[in-house]
Amino acid sequence: SQQGEEDPQALSIQEGENATMNCSYKTSINNLQWYRQNSGRGLVHLILIRSNEREKHSGRLRVTLDTSKKSSSLLITASRAADTASYFCATDSRSNFGNEKLTFGTGTRLTIIP
Amino acid sequence: DGGITQSPKYLFRKEGQNVTLSCEQNLNHDAMYWYRQDPGQGLRLIYYSQIVNDFQKGDIAEGYSVSREKKESFPLTVTSAQKNPTAFYLCASSIRGVKNIQYFGAGTRLSVL
Numbered sequence: 765s766q767q768g769e770e771d772p773q774a775l776s777i778q779e780g781e782n783a784t785m786n787c788s789y790k791t792s793i794n795n796l797q798w799y800r801q802n803s804g805r806g807l808v809h810l811i812l813i814r815s816n817e818r819e820k821h822s823g824r825l826r827v828t829l830d831t832s833k834k835s836s837s838l839l840i841t842a843s844r845a846a847d848t849a850s851y852f853c854a855t856d857s858r859s860n861f862g863n864e865k866l867t868f869g870t871g872t873r874l875t876i877i878p
Numbered sequence: 879d880g881g882i883t884q885s886p887k888y889l890f891r892k893e894g895q896n897v898t899l900s901c902e903q904n905l906n907h908d909a910m911y912w913y914r915q916d917p918g919q920g921l922r923l924i925y926y927s928q929i930v931n932d933f934q935k936g937d938i939a940e941g942y943s944v945s946r947e948k949k950e951s952f953p954l955t956v957t958s959a960q961k962n963p964t965a966f967y968l969c970a971s972s973i974r975g976v977k978n979i980q981y982f983g984a985g986t987r988l989s990v991l
Contacts (some may be wrong), residue, residue, distance in 0.1 A: 795977060
């Protein structure tokens with residue numbers, strides 16, 4: 765089953781506006797990541813936030829994490845046409861050893877209207 | 879260029895046929911992963927490997943098989959037992975023991991003839 769569920773499933777905004785998408789998850793995590801996927805391509809890592817962090821910034825991206833609500837949000841400011849893509853959250857669950865698998869959400873399809 | 883190479887980009891399978899998808903990385907990553915993506919859906923984990931000669935089943939391993947004989951390579955075979963193989967297949971790799979940031983290939987689109 766999917767750990768993460770993104771909301772909304774699809775979002776269309778005008779170029780220059782801000783885009784916000786949300787992710788909810790079910791179990792305790794080590795960190796939460798956001799990835800971007802252009803149509804028909806592989807995913808690209810955008811940003812990682814650890815479970816003990818509440819907010820993180822990277823360029824035009826701002827991520828928040830609320831572990832009490834098991835939710836995260838991704839804000840893209842001053843959107844551009846090139847931001848049109850699908851965005852996925854991915855959770856890294858706690859483990860006693862090494863690498864752990866990621867569980868991806870269902871994604872938000874973002875369309876920026878020029 | 880460093881990265882992950884998946885081939886072929888498009889693949890067609892006849893009924894009853896096994897097909898193998900290639901995934902090669904030159905990032906010196908220990909861990910490698912195979913995901914399946916259906917239209918408008920998220921990624922579902924098929925198999926993953928954290929070290930050479932070892933791999934684990936993911937959430938939807940039935941009808942698939944893998945091998946990890948070399949660090950650089952993690953081929954996926956879609957067997958005839960997989961009755962609904964049409965999907966977009968993505969391979970990824972990551973450094974073990976760090977943040978598990980995954981690097982993805984460009985994908986293989988598999989269709990059934």
